[in-house]
Amino acid sequence: MEPTRAAVPPQASAVTIAVTTGEPAGVGPELTLKALADAASRWPQARFVVLGDQPLLAARAGAGGGLAGEPALAALAASGQIAFAHRPLAVPCAPGRLDPANGRYVLDLLDHAIDGALAGAYDAIVTAPLQKSTINDAGVPFTGHTEYLAERTGTARVVMMLAGTGAHPLRVALATTHLPLSAVSAALSRPMLVETLRIIDADLRRDFGLPRPAILVTGLNPHAGENGYLGREEIDVIEPALAEAQALGIDARGPYPADTLFQPRFLDGADCVLAMFHDQGLPVLKYATFGEGINITLGLPIIRTSVDHGTALDLAGTGRADAGSMIAALDTAVTMAVHRAAARRAG
Template identity: 45%
Template sequence: MPSLPLALTQGDPAGIGLELSLRAWHERQERALPVFACLANPDQLARTADRLGWPIPIRECGWEEAASVFSEALPVIPLAQAVDVAPGKPDPASAAATIASIDLAVAAVQDRQAGAVVTNPIAKSVLYAAGFKHPGHTEYLAHLAGKAGIEPLPVMMLWCEELAVVPVTIHVPLQRVPSLLTTQLIVDTARIVATGLRRQFGIASPRLAIAGLNPHAGENGTMGREDEEIVKPAIALLQAEGIDARGPYPADTMFHARARAGYDAALAMYHDQALIPIKTIAFDEGVNVTLGLPFIRTSPDHGTAFDIAGKGIARPDSLCAALKLAARMAARQDAAR
């Protein structure tokens, strides 16, 4: 486990993030969770616990105190912004606190006060209504990580013990995927994945399986030319660099157990090609990992769930998995330094 606590953001306070944070701390021993501190408004956290009838102690503290506090109370690094929203009723007035929580978490990791960032879910529409200018959570983290105006390329990897999968194109309409997919994008993504697997997962020679875009990986060009003209050249370039990249493989035969044993991560060409298999295998325990940043970031693989917020029924499995994976990655990275 890392010697530094993990920085857990509040997410949208009208969603399930606060109650998941409370439940994670409450179940910290049975789930063998690493030390974490919440960056949140303490009063809002206390109101959430009271509303749910959970007698969970909350203690404001600094980063240097979080580890000693953790055994007795949920450590909270307080936000300056007041937050008072009802569960399930998102309010753009809370956007400043949501963003501040992210800012402080990244700053803590950059200052070596925290070992990794774990983010609770946000609602982009709520932030947009308050004037947020970035496409999403991950892009904002890349912006915070940038130096001299140069932002890193963030790569989203969905992870569970049985599968790690990366969508090369992400939140775009399906009809736009062929025009956005380039040999260079595949190469850049695969390089970042291979580096992340080596540095943060301890895999000395990562094996990457590359999916084809079209059915049957194009079947030698008879079902579309993209796999011949875009995907295959990318694999050849990666192999020339010494990266163990294979494919393109038909996506419909890549994700059964025997196939998964042959690679360490799969690269899919679009969102659903990647997310359907992992959500089938690990719907409650999947973790969203961002590779390519100069710090570790994980997140639950679900959204704000406004429809069940405040009911105390949201499962903390994915958040707990995200906390444990962040700790493993931080320990591995520290050991490699």
């Protein structure tokens, strides 16, 4: 597969990226600061706006960010490349200690980033991990970033795609996300799969600079249904969807047995795998790329990337958390934003 980060177009203009620091008791605040410490050399074409409680960020800069507390924030801001948008905590927060009182604070960060991106103030948003249970305990029904972004932007269908970076450029998108396994078959339909493939194809073209993305599609059943003996979803739903997508000019191939597809000899030359359900594609992806992988939401009117891990409460404030995934998420957001800006200029 091609690397997740496509080459930056020539004459790239500056882009502005909003970064939400996520669950305050988790590793998000310190990983954000660690990742941005070398922003000038990594992303000279970008400006970053960090959303979070500034005293919290200063404390984490000293405790876990490997930086010198408040002076470090001032030094980052002095470059002119990084700005800090203070959004106050509801209550004080200690590393590793969840407090439902701060559940709405986490959503406030996300809402500010979404509103700014929709208004054109931000070219992309990068989200640090949040704790779903804390938001639900605060009285706000919350399934996850992906579903929330879709609702807040009024997007009927989005696609979750996880991607490796560096030496592991595997991309895996999902036809269904957070559903019980018993509900997956009923959720699959020809129109839904065609729309999913259309979104993947369009976003890989526009935001990754891939002229004709090759998308490999898994079956749902073992052995891709074994010609109907192990299930008919491949015959009745997936194959007709692939035929329709191909008629639209989308290079979608399959359905392939999921247990054999994830091998280099099959993936060579492909740009993305579309898996039918969460635990069909993501265990392979995370095994191969964990710690340097990212989460990308396709189909939105805005660009959003995120880390591939959770809040890591046991590591918060210790300085041991690895910022590799956050760096990759920032890197991909910058590259996608530059590509999208170039596409707008090209008409």
